[in-house]
Amino acid sequence: MTEAAQAAAWEPRYARRAKRMAASEIRELLKVLDQPGVLSFAGGIPDPALFPVEDAKAAYAAVLGAPTNGLQYSVSEGYLPLRQWIARHMGGLGVPCDADNIIVTCGSQQGLEFLGRLLLSPGDTALVMAPTYLGALQAFSGCEPRYDELRPEHGNRTPASYVDATRRAGGDVKLAYVVPDFANPTGETLSLAARVRLLDLAAELDIPVIEDAAYTMLRFEGEPVPPILALEVERRGSIENARAVYCGTFSKVLSPGLRVGWIAGPKALIRRLVLIKQASDLNSATINQMVMHHMAEAAFDAQVARARAHYRRRRDWLLAALERHMPAGVSWTRPHGGLFVWVTLPAGTDAAVLLQRSLKEACVAFVPGGAFFHDGRGRNTLRLSFSLAGEAEIDRGMARLARLI
């Protein structure tokens, strides 16, 4: 059989949900983009120069030298001292809670995927921003939802308009998903007023808000806006009554390679997620949870400070280079944190076509913006990550890109 025939022979066997999951192959693209020789503003990954390698060495040695066994299976909800650390961290963000309000996940990606499986049935609606985090669309799409658009910064649509559309599709509105701080891909932060409006809408629709806080610690300037879960706890009196869930991660501050994130929410919800975790992979790597606890105790605050200074410098370089080189008609966001700047090209420009030219003629890579829209809009947008490039590369990259535009 040929390779195509072999693939075709499997095709009818796959569940519909798995076909939906396969729709976006953008990560394959990212792999190609991050090739040596290419000035890449594509992958949104942390700068490895920031990784706390010495802390990690010390932590692994300590865990493997202690009698508590990092090499054994563990409980599905996660390592208790780590969950206690996370609960204290959440308290510091305005979310008083305890360890039973936390489940440890393999990065916040797994948290999103679990919440999709817990809440979404085929035909149900997930409310998302447009654009939004591509990985969330991938995670939810395995549950075969439809999507509808949130615009909390510009006033909510009426609840009835969401409900009518989803009823026609045979489902219910089941969740709202946002990246409130320095969003992937736009770099923008939801204002306090928008967060309040979002909670108002969620209350009217009686749905939970899933808050993806991947970049929250990476604020360069301005005052932090309270997490949506903190506002909801304030409204409802307790996290146990809250209709909001917080997905956190150590990936952007300490290390993504250990795959340690968490979900914070009401205990009733966390208990259900623990059953999904058991069925999915039994538990997150025991040793990595113990090591992350060590590293968080030893280095979290210092790492946050280092990362903020580091990425702030890079953002400034990128904004300066855009200012210097981009022609009129091109606009971009000015994020107060995170890893991304979002660029809007003149209407009619196709960023996917630009990418092909850019790779060939300029050796500059970025991610075309269309992939971040649930409905295929945004062809004239693109995402630039400033996490990896130095000042000279950034300037050279933007000069080349501007010439192509």
Next chain:
Amino acid sequence: MTEAAQAAAWEPRYARRAKRMAASEIRELLKVLDQPGVLSFAGGIPDPALFPVEDAKAAYAAVLGAPTNGLQYSVSEGYLPLRQWIARHMGGLGVPCDADNIIVTCGSQQGLEFLGRLLLSPGDTALVMAPTYLGALQAFSGCEPRYDELRPEHGNRTPASYVDATRRAGGDVKLAYVVPDFANPTGETLSLAARVRLLDLAAELDIPVIEDAAYTMLRFEGEPVPPILALEVERRGSIENARAVYCGTFSKVLSPGLRVGWIAGPKALIRRLVLIKQASDLNSATINQMVMHHMAEAAFDAQVARARAHYRRRRDWLLAALERHMPAGVSWTRPHGGLFVWVTLPAGTDAAVLLQRSLKEACVAFVPGGAFFHDGRGRNTLRLSFSLAGEAEIDRGMARLARLI
């Protein structure tokens, strides 16, 4: 709100699949069983005395000392040198393949869960042994399948009998799942004739066989039986044409705490699984994959030999204690490997009731067998794990248990 009211408020929000996943809470039971003071034959976990702690220390130090970055994100299919090692390992088992036939998963549990999501739609049928691995039932149940029973050791049922039953439920027969070697929970091994019969049935039904090889390396005596995938590759000429998938793991030989397992299968299938992996958790912990590669290179064969000798001794102790103490009417399996002995009590005895008495009156724990049946049979059966107890504990535990029976 009371705790019950809080839980009830979430209940209508959950997808039906998540409710199915929640059905089995046996792992919660296992946690209670493995309390200090209890002679536990319940949890089927490796003996930590066997863990290669020094190898792990050396491997983490080496990975963190090298420029390749274990702390960074990685590709979803897994760390290439580890996949190459696994491909060679599979070759040694009679499955010639290369790294692209392998995806790294968070233990074989994640492999089972992914294969369920890839293949099973609601109402489809998964063919399983009765009893079978509880974690597979948990993993598949999130896809809302029905189950039907495989009995390859006793001659197959007709394909039509499976097809008719699943058509009435509105689905298709989509997969067969077995633990061919030293099965959890029975300890039994499928004969070569049974494997061939199973592949015959699968060919007639045109479905893949999922082979859960968690215990395969732990053979104490007798000749290895070829993996089902090896037999299928022989039949079809190449792994690319095979309709069988192999779920392997390092958990029973090296360490379960790193959560490193794999799926081996045709490249077309592996590529689809990579998309599910991306959507589910991006990648398995990078550092653990690198460390597992180091440990596998340094210690796999020696660890296999140590584990075989260690568990063989324990199996012999348990079989001797059963022989010495159990009354007539009680029978048990005599496994050639693995971690489990399966006990059948006189008809009418309820092992769940026995467990309650046993915990209270004898401080002896085991897992009642009913949980391992997809259809609630087997109330007079129980699983004993011999992985953790010493000779004296085993003898004392069986003497106490026998008195209660």
